[in-house]
Amino acid sequence: MNISSPSTSDGINIWHTWTLTVTYEAGEYTEQKFKAEKTGGDPVIPSPNLDTDLAYKNPIQMQMDIARYSKLITTKDTGHNEQREAKLLERCPPGHEGKRLVDKPATILDASGAIITWYLPDALTDTIQKEIREATDLLAPSLEKSVKADGNWRTHQKWFKQDSENVGSTPGCINISLAWFQQGHENLSDPEVSASLKGPSSENILKGIARPAAITSTALRVMHPEQYFAGLRTFSNLGHKAVSKELPQMPETLEYWASVFNTLSIISNWETPNHQDHLSVAECFDVLTTMGNYSNGRMTMQSLQLEFKYNSGCMIAFSGRIVRHAVNDVEGDWIAWAWYMRDSVHIYAGVPSCGWASVHSPYSV
Numbered sequence: 001m002n003i004s005s006p007s008t009s010d011g012i013n014i015w016h017t018w019t020l021t022v023t024y025e026a027g028e029y030t031e032q033k034f035k036a037e038k039t040g041g042d043p044v045i046p047s048p049n050l051d052t053d054l055a056y057k058n059p060i061q062m063q064m065d066i067a068r069y070s071k072l073i074t075t076k077d078t079g080h081n082e083q084r085e086a087k088l089l090e091r092c093p094p095g096h097e098g099k100r101l102v103d104k105p106a107t108i109l110d111a112s113g114a115i116i117t118w119y120l121p122d123a124l125t126d127t128i129q130k131e132i133r134e135a136t137d138l139l140a141p142s143l144e145k146s147v148k149a150d151g152n153w154r155t156h157q158k159w160f161k162q163d164s165e166n167v168g169s170t171p172g173c174i175n176i177s178l179a180w181f182q183q184g185h186e187n188l189s190d191p192e193v194s195a196s197l198k199g200p201s202s203e204n205i206l207k208g209i210a211r212p213a214a215i216t217s218t219a220l221r222v223m224h225p226e227q228y229f230a231g232l233r234t235f236s237n238l239g240h241k242a243v244s245k246e247l248p249q250m251p252e253t254l255e256y257w258a259s260v261f262n263t264l265s266i267i268s269n270w271e272t273p274n275h276q277d278h279l280s281v282a283e284c285f286d287v288l289t290t291m292g293n294y295s296n297g298r299m300t301m302q303s304l305q306l307e308f309k310y311n312s313g314c315m316i317a318f319s320g321r322i323v324r325h326a327v328n329d330v331e332g333d334w335i336a337w338a339w340y341m342r343d344s345v346h347i348y349a350g351v352p353s354c355g356w357a358s359v360h361s362p363y364s365v
Helices: 020-039 052-056 066-072 082-091 126-138 140-146 202-208 210-223 225-243 250-256 343-348
Strands: 059-061 100-102 106-109 115-120 172-177 263-268 272-275 286-295 298-301 306-309 315-318 325-327 331-340
Touching: 052 106, 052 115, 052 210, 066 082, 115 210, 126 140, 126 202, 126 210, 126 286, 126 331, 140 172, 202 210, 202 250, 210 225, 210 286, 210 315, 210 331, 225 250, 225 343
Parallel strands: 059 106, 100 306
Antiparallel strands: 106 115, 115 315, 172 263, 263 331, 272 325, 286 315, 286 331, 298 306, 298 325
């Protein structure tokens, strides 16, 4: 490996050989494009087709304080206890009556200006959606094994054979991470089956997820810059540890890992009932993307009393640890990818917490 000279605005060292360097450049273009469209400045080189500027210009204000609300959430809160959730909603109401439908690009803000959610419908092109499907098909054996995992809180969604040649994507739910060891004992309590990044197929898997990974990371560059750079710094530090031979299998995986997130969950044709992701970081966004041939897709966030139109190609970012959420039983073939960060990896890499995203962020002006 050859370390490049510091090339990020935070002076983070990244390797010339890493796919992540391309992701970084795409993120810089997108951040410049966002600033130009927000302030009326000069245009920049085209970047991924993400309506971050439209979402930023369409804020939906909540009366709740997300930081205070997060302090009410304990490790025992999974989002399954309806009585508990009703009490939380009564104590921290969103500020509007009834459930509100969101179907246009928007940001959801708390009372202090912290960004709770970014909603970008139609964020993924047909090409990217095709690549997500092809990469998911590569992971079909792991998805099939996950159905047999005991204790999974997800309910196997009904899926139907449309004809003799088209049976849809293999149902299941798996996690992919290049840093399982750094997550310590956390994954021992995780009933989901993880996909292996070892062996001859690992390079194909990593290449298959590279462009969707880059698009999601690029969006995060605008959505939550502090989290983006925390992720980038984490992989830089993991690279140094890999070179010092503390992580003997890490170097080749880092070469092809294109995301600033350290974990990806792939959910294929499974229901996701109301829940909270207890291993996610409270201040960090999980970024979810969806694709498939289905109809009537909706994501609900009971904590906010919001329902989002969840059509194919949608991208939505929020704190899965804090915000209770669910996806309804859709009609058709459905795949969702959820990118997130586990704090244990950041702790291992010596990277501090990033704080909450905010409309007042210095990177967003």
